[in-house]
Amino acid sequence: MPINYYIVLSVALFSIGVVGxxxxxxxxxxxxxxxxxxxxxxxxxxxxxxxxxxxxxxxFPTLASDAQVFVFFIMVVAAAEVSVGLAIIVMIYRNIHSVDVNFLNRLKN
Amino acid sequence: MNFINTSSLKVGFDFQVDQLSSLFLLIITGVGFLIHVYSTSYMQEEDSKDFAKYFAFLNLFVFSMLLLVMGGNYIIMFIGWEGVGLCSYLLIGFWFKNNNYNDAAKKAFIMNRIGDLGFLLAVFWLFNKLGTTDYHTVFSAVITDTAHTKLTLIDITGITLLLFVGATGKSAQIPLYTWLPDAMAGPTPVSALIHAATMVTAGIYMIARSNILFTMAPVTQTVVAVVGLATAILAATIALKQNDIKKVLAYSTVSQLGYMFLGLGVGAYTGAVFHVMTHAFFKALLFLGAGSVIHAMSGEQDMRNMGGLRKYMSVTHITFLLGCLAIAGMPPFSGFFSKDEILAEAFKQNPLYWGIGVAGALMTAFYMFRLYAMTFLGKFRGTHEQEHHLHESPVAITIPLMILAALAVLGGLVGVPEVFMHGGHKLEAFLEPVFANSNEFVKAHHAHEALSHSTELSLMAVSVVAALAALLFAWNKFSKYEKTDAAETGLGKILANKWYVDELYDAVIVKPLNSLAAFLNNVVERKGIDGVVNGVGKAVNYGSRQIRLLQSGQVGTYVLLMVVGILVLFIIQFFL
Amino acid sequence: MGTTQILFWFLSVLAIGSAVMVVASRSPVHSILFLIVTFFAISGHYILLNAQFLAIVNIIVYAGAIMVLFLFVVMLMNLNADTEPPHKSKYLMFAGVIAGSSLLLLIVAALRRNEAVNQLTQLKGGDVGLINNLGKTLFTDYVLPFEISSVLFLSAMIGAVVISKKDKEVHH
Incomplete structure (x- = not known):
C-alpha cells in the first residue's frame, strides 16, 4: 500500500481524537x-x-526497528500517564462529584 | 583666523575698513556718542540698575552696528545684522512692564526675522554658487565673470532680491515697515539711535556695499526704486495726520528711508549714502529735540496738548527749527543737497520717479512744519500743571542738540553739486573707489545723458518752491491750531489710521496664522496627536479587556485555540 | 484487489467508524468499548504491516490493561449518559468539529502537493517487527531508556497511590 493511505488514516483518527x-x-x-x-x-x-x-x-537494518522501539516507548509512557491521569480524575470526582472539565475553571484566576 | 572652518566651508573672521565703512563708522560713533551723552541726562530718573542695563544695551547696539559695518564678508555682517535686531528688541522693550511696549518689541523682532531670512537665503545662495561670501572675492568674481559662468543673471537677480528683502526688514520698507513706528515704545534716545545712526541704515549700507551686484541686476534695481518710492510716499501721507510727536518723526524716517532706497534703486549710491549721513544728523537732532520736549512736558507726546513751547525752551526750539528746515530740504541745509541729488538721479532714470519724489518732499515739508508749529508756536494747550513744569532741558541734552544742529546745517556742504561749485562734491570723490565698478558698468551698458545745468537747476527750483509753499502753508495753518474734538473724516481718517496697514496685516497674516495655530492646537494637537496617543492607550485598554475574556478558565476553549494555532502554523508551513 | 487490500480497507473502516462512535456515543461505557474495537483494528493494521510484537503489545497493554482500567474507573464512579449535560452553547461544539475537520483537510491537502507520498510500504514481508529483532535492538541500543522507563513506571505508581489516597487532614 502506498504510504499516503496510512497517512490519511492516521490523520483521520487523530482528527477524530481532536474533535472529541x-x-x-x-x-x-x-x-x-x-x-x-x-x-x-x-x-x-x-x-x-x-x-x-x-x-x-x-x-540500514536498524532504521526500521528504531521506529518500532519508539512506538514501544510511547506505549510505556501512555501506560504511566493513564495510571496517574485516572488517579487524578478519581480524586477530582471525589472532591467535586463531577468529571465535567468546564466545571474546573480554576485556570481563570 | 577662521570663524567657521570645515573642509569645504571656510568663513574668516575678517574685518574690512574702506571709504564706505569709515563713513558709516563716523556716523555711528559720532551720532552714537551724542546720543549717549544725551541719555545720561534723559535716563536719569531710572533706577541705577536699569540705568546700567540701558547703557549696556545701548553699547551692545553700537557694537553690533560696528561689527555689521566692519565685517569683511556677509557672515560677519550677518552677525552684526542679528545683533542690532536683538538690541532693538531689548531697547524697544526696555520698559518691559508695559505690555504694549513688549508687543512693539516683539513686532520689531518678528518683522526683522522675516527680513533676516531673506538675507540668510541670499548668503546661502552665494555660498552655493561661489563657495565664499568674502566681499572682495564675490565682487571681483562678479565683475570678471562677464560671461555669467558662475553666477547667471537669474542668480544675481535672486540674490539681490533676497538681500533686498533683508534690507526691507532692517530699513523698514514696504511691506515690513510697520515695526519702526511702533518702535517708539522705547526711550526716545533709543528711537534716535535706531532711526539715525544704527539699525535702519544697515539695509542701506548692505545694498551700498553690494552695489555691483545690484547694478548688474536691473530688475532688482527697479524693484528697489519702486518699493522705496512707494514707501516714501505712503509713509509721508501717514505722517500728515499723526498727532503723536514721535510717530510723525517715525513715519518721516520711513519716508526718508524710502528716498534712500529710491537713490539705491536708480544707481545713485553716493546720493543714498549722502542722505544716510545728513539724515542721521537731522533725524537724530529731531528725535533728541522731541525727547527734550517730551521731557519738558513730563512724558506728554500728543502734539495737540503742546504749543507755544518757543517761549520756554529756546535752545530746543532753535535747534528743532533748524532740523525741520534741513529735513524739508531748504537750501543750504544738509537735507537739500542729499535729497536733491537723489531726485536728480531719479529724474535721469524716469521723470515719474522725480515727480512722485517731489510730491513726497512737499508732504515732508508740510508735516514737519505742522509738527513744528503745533509744538512750538501758538499758545500752550496743555494742563496748568504741565505749564508750570515747563523748563529748558539740562546741558547734557542741549549740547548734543547744538552739535547736531550745526551738523544738520553744515553737513550738506561736503556734497555740493557740480552746478554750484566745480569739485564741490567732496563725498563723491571720497566714495569713488567703492562705487567705481558700478559706475563703470553703468557707463558701459546703459549710460544716461548727464542732465544739463539748467535742467538740474530748474528741478531744484521746483522742489524747493514746492517745499517752501507747503512749509509756509503748514506754518500759517498750524500756528493758530486750536484743539477740537471733531473726529477725522474721509481721507483724513484713513491717514490717521495709517492706511489701516496694521489692520490689514492683522487680518491677512496674523488672524489666519492665529486661527491656523488654534486649528493645529485644538484639532491636530488635541484630536489628532493626543487622539493617537490616548487612542493607543484606549485601544490597548479596550483590547485587553476583550482579550481577557478569552481566558475563561474553560479547558475546551484553550484547546480549541491551540488547535486553531496549529492550523495556522500548518497553513504557514505548507501553503505560504 | 488482493486479500491484503481487502483487509486494509476493512480494518480502516472499522477503526474510523468505531473512533467516531467513541466520540459520538453518549455513554462513557460505550465509548470505552468502541475504543477497544478501534485498538483491535489498529492492532490488525500492525499485523498487516508485519509488526507482530507491537500488535500483541497493543492488545495486551492498551486493549487489555489500560481500557480495563478505564472501565474500572467509570464503573467505580457509576458514570452514565446523564452525567454529561448537553452543551450550553452549540458554538463550542461546532467550532470543535470544524477545527478538527479543518485539520484533516489541511493535512490531506498538504499531502497532495508532496510527491514522496506514493512510496510503498512493506506489507506481509520484512522481519523487522519480529520480537527477535526488536528485542535485540531494545536490549542493545535502547537498554538505558528501557531501564529508565521502569523508573518512570515506579514513579507513576507511587504518584497514583499518593494522589488517590484520601487526604484526611483536609477533611477533618
Whole structure:
C-alpha cells in the first residue's frame, strides 16, 4: 500500500481524537480521545518504519526497528500517564462529584 | 583666523575698513556718542540698575552696528545684522512692564526675522554658487565673470532680491515697515539711535556695499526704486495726520528711508549714502529735540496738548527749527543737497520717479512744519500743571542738540553739486573707489545723458518752491491750531489710521496664522496627536479587556485555540 | 484487489467508524468499548504491516490493561449518559468539529502537493517487527531508556497511590 493511505488514516483518527477533545466535556472521554491520538501516531510510525525498511532496510537494518522501539516507548509512557491521569480524575470526582472539565475553571484566576 | 572652518566651508573672521565703512563708522560713533551723552541726562530718573542695563544695551547696539559695518564678508555682517535686531528688541522693550511696549518689541523682532531670512537665503545662495561670501572675492568674481559662468543673471537677480528683502526688514520698507513706528515704545534716545545712526541704515549700507551686484541686476534695481518710492510716499501721507510727536518723526524716517532706497534703486549710491549721513544728523537732532520736549512736558507726546513751547525752551526750539528746515530740504541745509541729488538721479532714470519724489518732499515739508508749529508756536494747550513744569532741558541734552544742529546745517556742504561749485562734491570723490565698478558698468551698458545745468537747476527750483509753499502753508495753518474734538473724516481718517496697514496685516497674516495655530492646537494637537496617543492607550485598554475574556478558565476553549494555532502554523508551513 | 487490500480497507473502516462512535456515543461505557474495537483494528493494521510484537503489545497493554482500567474507573464512579449535560452553547461544539475537520483537510491537502507520498510500504514481508529483532535492538541500543522507563513506571505508581489516597487532614 502506498504510504499516503496510512497517512490519511492516521490523520483521520487523530482528527477524530481532536474533535472529541474539543467537543466532549467528560474528562474520561477526553482522556480516551488522547489515547486515540497517541495510537494514530503509533500507527503512522509503524507505517513509516515499514516504508523505510522496504527502501533502505538492506543498507540500514536498524532504521526500521528504531521506529518500532519508539512506538514501544510511547506505549510505556501512555501506560504511566493513564495510571496517574485516572488517579487524578478519581480524586477530582471525589472532591467535586463531577468529571465535567468546564466545571474546573480554576485556570481563570 | 577662521570663524567657521570645515573642509569645504571656510568663513574668516575678517574685518574690512574702506571709504564706505569709515563713513558709516563716523556716523555711528559720532551720532552714537551724542546720543549717549544725551541719555545720561534723559535716563536719569531710572533706577541705577536699569540705568546700567540701558547703557549696556545701548553699547551692545553700537557694537553690533560696528561689527555689521566692519565685517569683511556677509557672515560677519550677518552677525552684526542679528545683533542690532536683538538690541532693538531689548531697547524697544526696555520698559518691559508695559505690555504694549513688549508687543512693539516683539513686532520689531518678528518683522526683522522675516527680513533676516531673506538675507540668510541670499548668503546661502552665494555660498552655493561661489563657495565664499568674502566681499572682495564675490565682487571681483562678479565683475570678471562677464560671461555669467558662475553666477547667471537669474542668480544675481535672486540674490539681490533676497538681500533686498533683508534690507526691507532692517530699513523698514514696504511691506515690513510697520515695526519702526511702533518702535517708539522705547526711550526716545533709543528711537534716535535706531532711526539715525544704527539699525535702519544697515539695509542701506548692505545694498551700498553690494552695489555691483545690484547694478548688474536691473530688475532688482527697479524693484528697489519702486518699493522705496512707494514707501516714501505712503509713509509721508501717514505722517500728515499723526498727532503723536514721535510717530510723525517715525513715519518721516520711513519716508526718508524710502528716498534712500529710491537713490539705491536708480544707481545713485553716493546720493543714498549722502542722505544716510545728513539724515542721521537731522533725524537724530529731531528725535533728541522731541525727547527734550517730551521731557519738558513730563512724558506728554500728543502734539495737540503742546504749543507755544518757543517761549520756554529756546535752545530746543532753535535747534528743532533748524532740523525741520534741513529735513524739508531748504537750501543750504544738509537735507537739500542729499535729497536733491537723489531726485536728480531719479529724474535721469524716469521723470515719474522725480515727480512722485517731489510730491513726497512737499508732504515732508508740510508735516514737519505742522509738527513744528503745533509744538512750538501758538499758545500752550496743555494742563496748568504741565505749564508750570515747563523748563529748558539740562546741558547734557542741549549740547548734543547744538552739535547736531550745526551738523544738520553744515553737513550738506561736503556734497555740493557740480552746478554750484566745480569739485564741490567732496563725498563723491571720497566714495569713488567703492562705487567705481558700478559706475563703470553703468557707463558701459546703459549710460544716461548727464542732465544739463539748467535742467538740474530748474528741478531744484521746483522742489524747493514746492517745499517752501507747503512749509509756509503748514506754518500759517498750524500756528493758530486750536484743539477740537471733531473726529477725522474721509481721507483724513484713513491717514490717521495709517492706511489701516496694521489692520490689514492683522487680518491677512496674523488672524489666519492665529486661527491656523488654534486649528493645529485644538484639532491636530488635541484630536489628532493626543487622539493617537490616548487612542493607543484606549485601544490597548479596550483590547485587553476583550482579550481577557478569552481566558475563561474553560479547558475546551484553550484547546480549541491551540488547535486553531496549529492550523495556522500548518497553513504557514505548507501553503505560504 | 488482493486479500491484503481487502483487509486494509476493512480494518480502516472499522477503526474510523468505531473512533467516531467513541466520540459520538453518549455513554462513557460505550465509548470505552468502541475504543477497544478501534485498538483491535489498529492492532490488525500492525499485523498487516508485519509488526507482530507491537500488535500483541497493543492488545495486551492498551486493549487489555489500560481500557480495563478505564472501565474500572467509570464503573467505580457509576458514570452514565446523564452525567454529561448537553452543551450550553452549540458554538463550542461546532467550532470543535470544524477545527478538527479543518485539520484533516489541511493535512490531506498538504499531502497532495508532496510527491514522496506514493512510496510503498512493506506489507506481509520484512522481519523487522519480529520480537527477535526488536528485542535485540531494545536490549542493545535502547537498554538505558528501557531501564529508565521502569523508573518512570515506579514513579507513576507511587504518584497514583499518593494522589488517590484520601487526604484526611483536609477533611477533618
Amino acid at each position: 477533545v474539543l467537543t466532549r466535556r467528560n474528562a474520561i472521554i477526553i482522556f480516551m480521545c488522547i489515547e486515540l491520538m497517541l495510537n494514530a501516531a503509533n500507527l503512522l510510525l509503524v507505517a513509516f518504519s515499514k516504508m523505510h525498511n522496504l527502501r533502505l532496510g538492506t543498507d
